[in-house]
Amino acid sequence: MKDARAAVAPASVTAQAGAPRSLSQLFWRRLRRNRLAFWSLIGLAIIHLVGLFAPQIQPYDPNRIELGKKLVAPSAEHPFGTDENGRDILSRVIAGSRVSLAVGLAAMLFSLVIGTALGGVAGFRSGFLDTFLMRTTDGMLSIPLFFFMLTALALIGSTLPNIVVVIGLASWMSVARVVRAEVLRTTPMDYVLASRAIGCQESRVLWRHVLPQAMPSIIVAATLGVATAIQFESALSFLGLGVQPPAASWGNMLSNARGYLWTSPLLTVYPGVMIFLTVLLYNWLGDGLRDALDPTGTRAA
């Protein structure tokens, strides 16, 4: 991983070598050289395809209860065994991937919208609005948010939209900070001044000229944000405040499995490994993207 990173040459050198012309070509080339990030992307693609085609792939109905087959050990018929209600674990893991990924992606998108809007406006409009928004961000970061998330969900009820909103509201702060920093860096540049000089409206300057510069940072924050959101969803589900049964999610499967730790510890392994793996791949990909999208190409480890 480190070697791959060191091998990435500065943009000027690679341009001379001929191949990549555009920034996106350069990006793909760098990402492919970073093997860990590249394989993470492949792994994530597979996990997401499984989630997308869950109804077609799952061998059984994930919610079908067969009381005659409670807690069956893994076999050819049930590769991962069955749970306390005789439901097929493999099918539930597959069905759960759909729910967990959907919540993770939706929450990330929501936090991205809030974070980009607030961070963009704060950086662009400096002055009182900036101070106010940044104080709010600091305040949000200085309180133990997980307590608020679980209190809020216990109060308003754990429906899917509520879960997405609560996780999104609790995780926009890092995006806002990153976007603000990028906007502050870009706004004084000459081409932004030029766009103003030719009479662009302020909103157009922000959206078309300033924010695109923040895109690399936003993509990295988004990738890492999915990892956090999936972790939050599974933790909330584990406390009984996430996706409600009988629908399967990786978190609520773990919550159920907890009652059978002494007799069937394997039940905790399958959903746990899936959460862990997905989050790990997202973190690796995010780290790789950070290097690949770095415009200077010479970021120190």
Place this chain on the structure above:
Amino acid sequence: MAKYLVRRLGQTVILMIVVTMATFLLMTAAPGGPSILLDPNMTAEQVAQMKRLLGLDQPIWKQYTIWMWRVVGGNLGASFSAGTPVAELIGHHLPNTLLLSGAAMLLSTLAAIPAGILSATRRHSRLDQVVTFASFFGISMPVFWYGLMLIVLFAIRLPWLPPGGMRDLQGPSGPLDVALHLVLPAIVLATANIAQLARYTRSSMISVMGEDYIRTARSKGVGARSLLYRHALKNVMIPIVTVTGLLLPRLVGGAAITETVFNWPGMGSLAVRAAFERDYPTIMGVTLVISVVVVLSNLIVDVLYVYLDPRIRY
């Protein structure tokens, strides 16, 4: 310094007002009232009387003002469900959460700072790769699953440690017993923190080692050990303290999950129960106290700066 402290305390007060107001609004706007009003044996008249008794018939802003006024006077009210004063409930649960979080914080700094420094000074070595790899695992590990796996391993398969709770009900009780119960939850809570902190320590160590004054010291002939511990470490400690302060809220939030996994009788379990029962005074008390504790610890971290970095003057 005094002026800085006053300003920070002022900000804290504003933050607490906003936080408690938001919680209060959400709480009272949420569907379904306090569970004690849902007793099917009570007549409508008794429910109305109960509401009047608890002050729930007042408009929301008035209820909030009354609550706030009491808090300023040092009274957090009485729990709807338990009937006991909220302060007493928190008094039972808060020390347990602080013990768990404190142990986890201590464990993280003791493990992460040496690991980060070692991996920065031996960059690209086998050890560095192991630390980097392990920290990705630590960050990605879902806390509760990790906890369950440790229970299966070290409490069920190998019966070395208790699987949960805080005290042994039959056996000998005392500090040693509590310490044994603390081992697994503290490790679980510390892991993600160790990973984050080790990564920050590594990168700030690398950037400090690249500074001019280090090169000057080296060219003067300062030995490697002295260079590291006398020259570099002092400057590395500053960002580390910042990050520790930033990680603190997450640590205390994470304690809520760890407590549930290990049946640790802390603020997390109290918060979940209170929220489900719509126990308004307890919800408000827990929210307020846990936020104040975390925000004030952050303030202490910031004050520590002054001692670490003589350039900073408030």
